[in-house]
Structure formats: structure tokens, C-alpha cells
Amino acid sequence: MSVQGVHALVRRTHEARVLRVLREHGALSRGQIAIKVGLSRTTLSEITGDLLSRGAVVVVDTDAAKRAGSGRPAELLTLDPSSGQFLGVDLGHTRVRIAVADAAHDIIASGHAAYPAETGWEERVAAAFTLIDRVGARTGVSFRALQGVGVGVAGPRAAAPELAQPFGERFAAPVVVDNNTRFAGLAEAMTDGPDVHDVLYIRLADGIGGGLVVGGRLVAGASGLAGEFGHVTAQPGGEPCRCGKRGCLETVASIPAVLRSCTKGGLPTATIDEFESALSRGEPVAVRVLDEVAAAVGRVVASAAVVLDPAQIVIGGRLARGAPAFVRRVEEILAGELCPVGGARPAIRAARLGDDDGALGAIAALFRQSPLLDGYPEPAR
Template sequence: MPVIVGVHALVRRAHEERVLAILREHGTLSRAQIANRAGLSRTTLSEITGDLLGRGAIVVVTTDARHRAGSGRPAELLALDPRSGQFLGVDLGHTRVRVVVADAAHEIIASGLTPYPAKTSLPARIRAALALVDRLGREQGIGLTALQGVGVGVTGPYPAGTARGDVLAAFRERFAAPVLVDNNTRFAALAEAGTTDARDVLYVRLADGIGGGLVVGGRLVSGAGGVAGEFGHVRADPDGAACRCGKNGCLETVAAVGPALAAAGVRTLSELTARRDEPRVKAATDRIGSAVGRVMAAAALILDPELIVIGGPLVEAAPGIVGRAAEVIAAERMIGAGSGPAIRAARLGDDDGARGAIAAIFRQSPLLAGYETPQETST
């Protein structure tokens, strides 16, 4: 009998840990959604959540009444106790730093931005980030006393280099919490994947530079050398211009903001938007969409994703780029290979990198691993 009781206790504990891990990763969910993700029956899930609610490990935060189409009883939405932890996401971009603070229920409780010149040194960018965290704390009354983790996104195709080490050291010195550093565009890919049920997602961001990310099986893939998803340095035009990586004709020489504005004959993204129906501008954005489509089509043939997301300020200024890319991807698809991936523009804004940094921390955090458990009687 004691052995059987012990096995049942271990199984129940495993179920509880699974439920907590799902809420930690996904935020607010209904019991039905948790049961589906955990592979548990509704009865078992109800017992597990009832016990966790009784011990204060999770809470009811709201219902799904606003989103229901029918007239049935609204379902309660559950989350980790928001007070049990805080998470800090930082995106050290080329021209600004973004900071986002979330609670354990995945609610954003503070966010802010500080711009700086493109040639700002890394130490100065780090100082700007830390100053922004301090300012948000003063203005919004957030002391980060329950900080569980810090995620920091950095620019560049080689996050494992000295920049990553310098950032890691600076944030570890400042905060008494685990620190994770990776490429900011890969973090953005993770954030975008979080807006969909798709498990396999390719993401490319068209900005001052071009980066991307791969989410496979719901997990961010960095690759052996930390450069997975660097679509900006895939050759799009063999006879194209020299790229900063040393090659010629990379996608970044065609579809980054600078080359795009030059090809369209405009000076700013706002001007590009205002004149996007003019023949020269439209021809330029069509060429960009075709180049992006060719690169993503090749990646799709290799990786077979469910979803391809194209984002960044260039896409916001010229949404037609996504449509043209989708046409090229569809044309390159293998005959008989099904409908192919869904293709859409990014849903999140400029804070996607900071949000993705938090999403990465949620997947690693041991939050509530030591929550109070019932005392087992010995026999």
C-alpha cells in the first residue's frame, strides 16, 4: 500500500508541475485549454487546478465572457499568481532600447523606450537600458523585488561574441536574477510565434538590418553557432551590392530600410508610405517582396513551416511586400506538397524583441517550483 500511495503522489505532483509549466509559458488559459495542452482529462485537470487554487499557486484572473460567441456560461481563466514574480525584457536595438516588465500572469505592467544615435557604443546602450529600467521603476512604482529573470536582445548575427558577454556581465552585476542574452530578432520571432497556435514558424524582420528566427516545435532554435535564422545574409542577388558581412547580394543589400528607400527614390519610411502607389515606389517594393519571397521559399522547402511571418518597419510602411512575397513562395512550392505555409505580416509592434526576451525567460524560469505542497503521511 505505501508504494502505491507513493506512486500516486508522484504522478499527481508531475501533473501539477505540468500545469504550472503550461501557465508559466502561455499565461492566462481556461481549464479546457490547459487540459488540451497537458493531455489530461477534464476530471483530473479539475482536481489538480482546484488544489493549486486552494494553495494559492494559481488564481482566477477573469473569464472569457468578452470573447465568447455563444450564450453558455463563461469559462474561468487561470494564471500563476501575478504577485509571485516579475520578468524583465530588454531589446538593445540599433537606434533605441526597449524595456518591458511583465508579471507572472504574462501581463505587461510597465514598458518604455529610450532613443539613441545609431553609432552609440555598446557600453552607452547598456547604460541607457539600465537608466530606463530605473526611470520606469520610479514613474510606475515598480521595485522589481520579485524579479525572476532578465532577457536581453542584442543586434548582430553573432550573439555569442564579445557583445553578448559584455551585456551578460553588465546585467548580472546589476540584477540578482538569471540573465539570458540572445539576438533580438530571434526573440521577436518567439514573441510572434506566441500570437498563434502554429508550432513551426519562420520569422524575418525588415529593418535597418535584416534578421530572423526559427521556432520549431514551439521552441526557439539558435543553431550550433548561434546564427540560425540569419535570412538577411542569404544571397538574394548574385550580382548585387557588397554586404557588410563580406559577401555580395545578400537579402540585406536589397530589403533593408536603407537600400529600399534608395531604390524607391524616397528619403523616409513616411514618404515611402505616402508614395507607395507611384510606379517607381511600387516597382521597388515589388522587387523587395520578390527577393524576400525567394529567400523564404528556399527556407520553407527545407524546413516546411506552418507559418511565415514578415515584419519590421519596412513592412509597416509598405504592406504590399508581404503579398508579393507570398506569391513568390506559393509559386516555388513543390507540386503535391499541400497548401504550404500560411504567410502574414507581423502582429506585434516595436516591442516584439523585448516581449520575446520575456517569453524566453518564461520557458526557463523555475517560478513556483517550490510552492507549498500538502504534507504526505508516512505509513
């Protein structure tokens, strides 16, 4: 790492300590902050000056009322509760979701809005800006001092340049664009705290995607396609896939594929709700389809786990939420597929977060930017 990178990392660490102290103790003078974080007055003055200029903290009062003796009253600093510092945006197929975090990394506002599936990128960005304005007006949150914007998109990162520019121009902040499912994987990894560094995430929905968190870092891959489990072959020579191949996992385990399999088996199910209802009644066709899907997912995920050796495997999407037996069955398949020697097997669980996971993951990606994680992916102004 360069000397400049080391200095930036040290400064960011000091900033994080100052913000944590203010979050835990409320309004404090610079002298009190310096004592609690163990920094010199000079260093502390530089850091608080920068935080004030960015709008992360504000002066709320002085200690004149409690001060004994003479001397100039000291200003009391606190986190600005209305200053958004990090903005996460998830531009999904049919809706946009946003989340806003303050300087202490706490979520202070969120919202969502729908649009038709055929909506173009320009219109989706416009819908995001309208939603951001509406959330700001409703909550009083300001976006004038944003340190970064993370934008999650459905599909590959092909839209990254055309999306980064309008967000960068609107907010005058660095912008990171990536797949929203990969962002969701990073958000899920962070729910287990700082000790879980290697996570394999797969989401089963209308399509199938995923993400890889390695060493605490979200991996995009050379072409931005890392974690595309949906297009791994699950049934050689199987049904044609929209990608041009045959037998991809998406043709077996996506929600539309599950519903088609039930219909072919003589149990017409038009929605995932009907499928879950059939499962709860113990309908043999639904149970068989669930078992087949779990087996296919288990084999694909096991192959990736043998190569990557993750500490944890997280399964997201409606099947994982609505059919607990599904995750247990995948775990059984993994137990039989993984190598029986060397180390502990990965923990397996259903995803914990809801539909805002992509926006939260976009913010998480901004948090993870540091000189140590240089290059994920390069922020654009």
C-alpha cells in the first residue's frame, strides 16, 4: 500500500472513532472527544473540522452553563441527525428502493416506488430522483453532504457508466454501480458482524443471481458477472434458457420454472402463493418439485463451495422465506456433496433481510471502500 493510502486509512479510522464516540455519548466538546478517542488536540481539530464542513456533525451548544472558571466556552459537537452521508439505490425490474445512512452508518430514511417492467434506464433514474426528493421532504433528511452513492441494478453492470453520471452530477459525490443481487449478498454478510468474511449468496426469484464476499470484500469478477449462479448448468441438455444455453439452474429453480414444473405434474399453480399453499397441504407434486429444485440448487452451490470454501452460505428469495424445508433440503444435499475431509463445513441459512437488501448492500459497499479495498469497483465522479 502507498504511503498516501496508509495515511488515508489511518485518518478514516480516526474519523470512525470520533463518530462512534458522538453516537454513544451525544454532544461533546472537542476536548472531551480527544480524551475519549486518545487523539491529540491538533489531529482531533483537523478531523472535526472536516466532519463539520461535510455536514456530518454540527455545533449544538457550548459548555458555558456547566463551565467553572473563566475562559472561552467550548463548542459542543454532535452528529447531524438530518444529514444523509451515504445513499443506496436499488433500481429493480419493477421498483426503485432507497436507503439513507448518516455519518455513524445508521439508516435514517428509506422508501420505494413502483414503475412498469419495460421502463428504460433514463426513466428509472428519474423515478429514483423523484423518490429521493419525496423521502427528503417527508423526513427532513438532507442530501447536500453525501460522501457516496451506491446504485444497484438488475442484471450485469453494462449500465454502469450511464447510471453513474447522472447520480454523480446530481449529488457531486463518488458513485459505485453494481448488480443489486450482489449488493444484497454483501448486506446479508454484514448482518453477521465483522467476523464473517467469506460468504456465498444465492437468490431464487423470477431469475437467479448471487454474490461472493471474499475476505470481507464483494467480488465483481473480471466482467462483472461473479455470482451468476442462475446460468450454471444444472440439467445437461435440459430446458432452453434465455441466455442461449440449455439446462441452466434458472430453468429449474427460478419461480417461473417451479410453477411450470408443478403444472406439468398435474398441479396447476399460477403464483408462488399457490405453490406455498400446496406445500402446506402436503400436495405430493409440490413436495416433489421442491425436493428436485433443492437438489439442483444444492449441487450447484456445493460445486462453488468446494472451490471457494465459504464460511457461510446464504439462500435468499421467496422459496427460502416461504418454505423453510427448502433450506433444510439444500443443506442435506450439500452435506453429501462437499468434501468429507479438511475443516468445518459452511453454515447454511436463509436470508434475513427483506426487499430493501439491495439498497442496504449498496450502502454497505460504500462503507467498505478504503485504501485496503482499492479497486472494488473503481468509484466514478
